[in-house]
Amino acid sequence: MNLAAQINSILAALILLTAFGLLVQRRIYGLLHLFAWQGLFLSISTAVVGYTAGAHHLYISSVLTLLLKVLLLPYILYVLIHRLQIHKDVETMLNVPTTMLIGIALVIFSYHLTSPIRELSTLVTRSTLAVALATVMLGLLMMITRRNAVTQIIGFLAMENGLFFAATSATYGMPLVVELGVALDILIAAFIFGIFFFHIRTTFDSLDVEQMNRLKEED
Amino acid sequence: MRIYPFIIEIFQIAIVLILAPIFIGWIRMLKCWFQGRTSAGLFQPLRDIMKLFYKDVVLAENASWIFRFTPYLVFAVTVLAGGIIPILSVDLPLSATADVIALIALFAIARFFIALAGMDIGTAFGGMGSSREMMIASLAEPAMLMAIFTVSLVSKSTSLSQIVQTITHAEFILRPSMAFAILAFILITIAETGRIPVDNPATHLELTMIHEAMILEYSGRHLALIEWAGMMKLFLFTSIGIASFFPWGIAAVDNLFQLPAAIIFMAVKFCIVGIVLVLIELGLAKMRIFRVPEFLGSAFLFASLGMISYFILE
Secondary structure, three states: OHHHHHHHHHHHHHHHHHHHHHHHOOEEHHHEEEEEEHHHHHHHHHHHHHHOOOOOOHHHHHHHHHHHHHHEEEEHHHHHHHHOOOOOOEEOOOOOOHHHHHHHHHHHHHHHHHHHEEEEEOOHHHHHHHHHHHHHHHHHHHHHOOOOOHHHHHHHHHHHHHHHHHHHHEEEEEEEEHHHHHHHHHHHHHHHHHHHHHHHHHOOOOOHHHHHHHOOOOO | OOOOOHHHHHHHHHHHHHHHHHHHHHHHHHHHHHHHOOOOOOOOOHHHHHHHHHHOOOOOOOOOOOHHHHHHHHHHHHOOOOHHHHOOOOOOOOHOOOOOOHHHHHHHHHHHHHHHHHHHOOOHHHHHHHHHHHHHHHHHHHHHHHHHHHHHHOOOOOOOOHHHHHHHHHOOOOOHHHHHHHHHHHHHHHOOOOOOOOOOOOOOOHHOHHHHHHHHOHHHHHHHHHHHHHHHHHHHHHHHEEEEEOOOOOOOOOOOOOHHHHHHHHHHHHHHHHHHHHHHHHHOOOOOOOHHHHHHHHHHHHHHHHHHHHHHHO
């Protein structure tokens, strides 16, 4: 293993670690910090892959990740949380050790799932594909186990991080046009989420999505 | 029959016996400095132990042989463990007797008997301490084994001397699995040796005690032996950590000239470990006992992630 691959696998490990951190973190500002860290590791990893592979458009997507996922999105969410005054919330959630065990099982599952691709691929980054898939699954698990709307959104964004990482490690990144499009989508989505949060908040006085069960007709 | 491995062995056990209280003294001294207090000096724990040996033993009327036997057993087991872990040199005659898994079992024997002794007298605090200690043990041991397995996977052996030799001679590679294993090992060491945030060794509040609650009824030389064993346990866990993650500087086989360097390396490493430990303890408050499963759960998570990432990423 050369040095770049080693650094890349350390960064992959850190991304996995932050994904688990997101899964078990109770405090909402802690979640934001972890999400920003994950974006930072992702951005560095993209730059390292771009340097190793000589794919220079990856530098652009690295900078894009840095601006969007480390600075802008956490800032927007921070402002949202501040405006909605939910920062005191310490979320109740599923039993933490159980969630961790499910998470470990998901990591093993994604390793099993990606091992045929790993055999076929010749890229330096092929081993991180399993981590990328695991990050997607952990984001999904986070969306399932959490009840607060904001934390579900963070889970969604973490899933997107995982997809981006998968694209980088499987094929050295998507074409730049696609990446720009996805980045724009994420940005727009963040704004729409914000508007929806306010609506949910004014209708139900809470961001707990369990409250939405009240929308069902009683039978 | 070579003689000098036996000399090293005896020398190392002496070092464990003497340096373990001094290491505790170093941690207390650093803590005092960081908190702006005057410290009692490096040798205060040694003096405490010596003082306890002069005192009389007060035994409860209904104390059985387990209560009297436990301090000697705990002390002996800990000293034996001190002879197995390569602290100065890998050339130890005793190191062939037990690998890391057996070493963990040795510590488990000591813990089992302390828990029994805690319940033996029949006081409420003793039983409470024993049950808490066993809860922590049942969660810490799987995590410890997973962390050790990760190291064994990397170095292809469960014998600590072998691990030291493999890691020292192999080319240095950044390994995510080892990074995870180190994290897990630090958390487990904190829990196993009863430091903040899991247990507070300096507490006087019986309701929050874990380790102290079990040994509340001991006095005199019994207390001295148990305290001494507790100090050695911290020293030995640190040594296991150093041997499996930072073994550079431990003397190789058939190389007497490396011994002085090994002693210096050991002193430097222990000083650094003390600083790290004190910084952790100063930054955190003792957590609620019901948070401990989550703390050890994350240790287990780190350890298993380390093992998985050995297969995925390396």
